[in-house]
Amino acid sequence: MNNEIDPQAASAPIPGEEGVSTAEAGEKEIDLNHLFPEEDTDLNRLFPDEDIKRLLKSISRNKKDLHTIKDRISEENAAGEEAEDDGAE
Secondary structure (H helix, E strand, C coil): CCCCCCCCHHHCCCCCCCCCCCHHHCCCCHHHHHCCCCCCCCHHCCCCCCCHHHHHHHHHHHEEEEEHHHHHHHHHHHHHHHHHHHCCC
């Protein structure tokens, strides 16, 4: 078995990002300090890797989505309980 990395494979584009130029990638730079304003440290310096920044952005978005879903379910449950209370009287 050969453990050497194929130089051609190392420079191959990531699937789904074939058409993304370096200028476009720079425009979509993720500012972690903006995503997590409550943090005191410079998150961009702490996590300079773009893959980690994308992961943290995704986690932040998922957390917001979960809170939104939880709030909607709570509102629906409260509305359903009110409807049951009105019908029982």
